[in-house]
């Protein structure tokens with residue numbers, strides 16, 4: 131459906147091909163592809179996975195009519211450009227299948243313009259229930275309340291610019307053994323790693339069921355962390371306007387390898403809004419590539435001449451974002467920026483930035499060790515002790531992790547909810563995790579990749595260092611230890627807030643107070659759980 135909110139006119143689009151349901155509880159992974167100068171900032175949406183269960187299966191809003199947890203999730207992907215540039219009617223474009231079926235997969239747009247899909251399950255749907263029409267008793271439900279099974283522990287990366295048939299890769303990716311099903315989350319961090327947390331396909335905290343309530347968080351380091359150095363740009367403004375004068379970003383030569391001309395050609399200056407994450411989606415997630423030209427300086431450094439935001443506030447709303455500069459596929463850290471006025475209001479709009487012509491210098495080149503920062507397949511050298519090791523980069527990244535106010539939202543809410551210390555740290559991993567790394571490596575073949583994945587880089591080697599899950603160090607039993615390692619306030623303002631009555635705006639009261647005498651649940655936030663408070667203590671056969 132396309133809705134013109136100014137005229138309040140709806141235009142119904144064709145049904146999703148192949149009968150795949152992407153919305154809850156099919157819950158496919160959905161993201162807007164990067165908005166770039168090449169696509170003239172015209173949005174295209176990517177839909178992957180979900181479920182193509184027959185209509186009958188979905189049930190009656192109380193429970194599904196089939197045992198969803200045995201039904202394979204979809205691997206189908208479609209693209210849709212809602213407003214084609216030529217004015218034609220929007221049509222779906224069949225895209226490459228994912229490497230495995232996924233329900234509740236979640237897309238994270240990385241600074242290099244590729245999309246990471248994480249989390250989810252190979253079978254079933256989102257939601258939870260105490261029964262299905264095929265399994266009438268809760269005691270007989272094979273995965274407790276979970277309507278999904280076979281968690282997918284291996285992320286995959288989708289390259290929207292790759293040729294069809296070569297867009298997906300998970301070669302060398304490590305696999306988490308933590309199930310991330312319903313109520314899981316992920317978000318890109320300023321260091322370009324991805325924070326992954328959550329999962330609770332149960333009506334309330336449940337630490338003893340098969341897919342138990344999950345408090346452990348992890349960091350996933352995408353393959354670009356195999357680089358020994360990353361670009362260290364300076365001159366990134368703290369505010370971006372819609373149109374207006376361009377600005378310069380300086381990238382020292384020690385932050386990249388190879389010719390400076392190539393570095394300039396490869397550069398991506400991306401404005402990323404990570405979005406607000408829950409239920410395996412990031413609402414408002416955006417990636418916008420600023421236009422640029424460059425000057426290759428004789429000292430090897432690179433000066434990027436960068437346009438302001440396109441003069442169209444509708445495609446990237448005002449407010450906070452991060453700017454990453456990616457050179458040869460290796461991103462810098464993110465620099466915090468305010469887009470437009472930062473407020474929801476009419477935005478000043480200037481003329482599109484006019485950029486100076488590119489000036490090349492064939493003699494200029496970066497001074498970083500070339501073995502680990504290029505993306506063109508050069509050999510990966512491990513015997514070079516003059517550069518930072520990969521471990522060093524990851525170590526630095528971990529050290530810098532918890533500095534984020536942004537994250538406070540996630541962490542603070544988690545802590546507010548994790549009141550009962552005894553319930554913490556479930557470690558049951560007795561269920562089957564699905565690690566497809568090896569089979570799909572074969573399927574994807576050597577052509578995939580592009581992160582310095584050189585001929586000399588054995589998959590096993592990369593698996594151990596270029597993409598990795600790292601448990602987030604934390605002490606759930608002691609909030610002070612969080613506080614001491616974080617500048618984010620754990621006591622406010624990121625607390626559950628009261629919703630005194632349904633559909634009322636937040637009142638700013640602390641939810642903890644209002645639920646002290648209640649059942650300790652946060653169902654007021656879950657539109658699918660309107661009557662779940664009635665069934666907290668004794669599962670009574672409802673689907674949420």
Ligand SMILES: [Cu+2]
Pocket residue numbers: 313409656658
């Ligand atoms: Cu929910």
